[in-house]
Amino acid sequence: MTALSAHTEDALNRARHRQSTALVMMGGGARAAYQAGVLSGIAKIAARHGLAHCPLPFGIIAGTSAGAINGAGLAAGAADFRGAADKLAALWHSLHANDVYRTDVLRVGVSGARWLSSLAFGWVTRRAPRALFDNAPLGGFLSELFEPEHVQASLDAGVLQAFAVTALSYSTGRHVTFYQSHRRIHAWQRSQRMAVEASIGVDHLLASASIPFLFPAIPLELEGHHEWFGDGTMRQMSPLSPAIHLGASRILAIGAASRQRPGWFDTVPSGGYPSLAQVGGQALASIFLDGLQADIERLMHINRLLSRMPEMANDAEGWRPVEVMTISPSEPIEAIAVEHLNRLPRTVRAFLSPLGGTEARGAAFASYLLFEPEFTQALLALGERDAAAQSDEIAAFLYGVVPETTPAPQEMSEVSQ
Numbered sequence: 001m002t003a004l005s006a007h008t009e010d011a012l013n014r015a016r017h018r019q020s021t022a023l024v025m026m027g028g029g030a031r032a033a034y035q036a037g038v039l040s041g042i043a044k045i046a047a048r049h050g051l052a053h054c055p056l057p058f059g060i061i062a063g064t065s066a067g068a069i070n071g072a073g074l075a076a077g078a079a080d081f082r083g084a085a086d087k088l089a090a091l092w093h094s095l096h097a098n099d100v101y102r103t104d105v106l107r108v109g110v111s112g113a114r115w116l117s118s119l120a121f122g123w124v125t126r127r128a129p130r131a132l133f134d135n136a137p138l139g140g141f142l143s144e145l146f147e148p149e150h151v152q153a154s155l156d157a158g159v160l161q162a163f164a165v166t167a168l169s170y171s172t173g174r175h176v177t178f179y180q181s182h183r184r185i186h187a188w189q190r191s192q193r194m195a196v197e198a199s200i201g202v203d204h205l206l207a208s209a210s211i212p213f214l215f216p217a218i219p220l221e222l223e224g225h226h227e228w229f230g231d232g233t234m235r236q237m238s239p240l241s242p243a244i245h246l247g248a249s250r251i252l253a254i255g256a257a258s259r260q261r262p263g264w265f266d267t268v269p270s271g272g273y274p275s276l277a278q279v280g281g282q283a284l285a286s287i288f289l290d291g292l293q294a295d296i297e298r299l300m301h302i303n304r305l306l307s308r309m310p311e312m313a314n315d316a317e318g319w320r321p322v323e324v325m326t327i328s329p330s331e332p333i334e335a336i337a338v339e340h341l342n343r344l345p346r347t348v349r350a351f352l353s354p355l356g357g358t359e360a361r362g363a364a365f366a367s368y369l370l371f372e373p374e375f376t377q378a379l380l381a382l383g384e385r386d387a388a389a390q391s392d393e394i395a396a397f398l399y400g401v402v403p404e405t406t407p408a409p410q411e412m413s414e415v416s417q
Contacts, residue, residue: 017400019161022248023058023074024240026255026292027065027233029211029368031333033092033376035070035254036085037383038327042398043085044384045391049401056081057398058252059161062177062243064232067254068165068208069142072200076150078160091145092380097371099141101133101215103345131216132351133369135206142202151200155182162246165200166232166239167207170217175235177242178204178220188245192235195245196222208232211368212287236291240299244322252397255292255328275356281334281364292326299324325397330386333379337367340375 025035056078063071077084154160164179175193187195207218207229217228338360356362392403
């Protein structure tokens with residue numbers, strides 16, 4: 001049998017490496033522009049190593065909320081990572097709030113009136129508004145950009161192993177992961193969370209990205225009937241779990257929580273009693289930003305446990321090692337949002353102003369709605385810088401490229417399915 005050339009063997013090793021590597025992206029509304037910046041930075045790192053237009057370095061993509069939308073863009077263009085990353089960055093570069101939710105005076109005014117009348121006379125009408133904002137434009141936007149058959153084509157070609165989107169059923173409280181896979185996967189079920197094989201479409205993306213209270217729930221078919229679904233980051237206790245169930249042994253997780261986030265709140269004057277936007281910002285942070293870090297901390301704890309009891313680390317017992325690398329904002333996104341609050345549409349500013357959403361201490365809340373180019377471009381640039389700052393680690397983790405100066409080894413994490 002003819003020996004493989006070094007180039008062919010290297011390509012095969014990269015393919016095997018890619019198949020078991022997953023990308024996990026969480027939500028965060030407009031903050032998800034940061035993820036696109038990181039991906040653009042990773043694509044540039046790949047280009048420097050002669051891998052400019054190769055397939056994605058991730059065989060598995062698991063996305064939630066806005067991370068699901070970013071994941072869909074990558075999954076559809078999985079054969080050309082650089083091209084898919086460039087398209088995603090271009091989308092965020094020119095995005096406006098009215099591409100995501102209605103910002104005209106009539107629509108925002110009607111929504112505000114409905115909320116006020118519901119608070120004052122809801123006991124009479126017994127009709128409550130469904131959400132603060134109408135995100136119908138996002139549905140139309142995604143219908144034009146996202147073609148589900150392209151995801152299936154990526155799976156059929158083998159350049160993508162699996163794509164998963166997670167949403168929360170308001171009807172039953174179940175956390176549901178909808179997935180497509182190149183090979184047959186045994187659908188898993190745990191307490192209040194389950195997996196369902198489905199052809200992922202625009203409605204799945206809209207449901208996963210329906211931020212609670214801000215955007216309306218979406219009906220999706222489940223087990224022969226329809227249930228109402230909202231943002232998948234709610235009650236998502238194990239955001240890394242879907243990727244692991246889909247076969248990942250290595251995970252790159254891109255978060256939207258700043259490494260310096262606690263310090264940001266220390267710099268904001270208390271100003272007396274917290275505004276509704278300030279409370280809302282903390283509530284959304286608990287939904288969008290805390291779950292991933294908590295899951296990673298659990299992995300590290302399990303890793304320490306398994307290091308003392310290595311006999312537990314085997315598939316027969318349901319445990320296996322999973323390497324994890326995370327990339328998160330090096331600067332507080334809230335501080336960047338403060339600089340761009342005046343970019344929100346006037347109607348949205350008028351709506352948020354009584355809640356304190358246009359003040360510095362309410363910037364965390366407003367940042368989820370700041371779908372404006374100045375803000376998203378700043379996050380894209382931050383994501384690229386953060387990827388460049390970890391270029392050696394990223395090249396080693398995703399492509400097996402060993403840097404000339406090997407950095408101190410990072411602790412690897414292990415997890416149970």
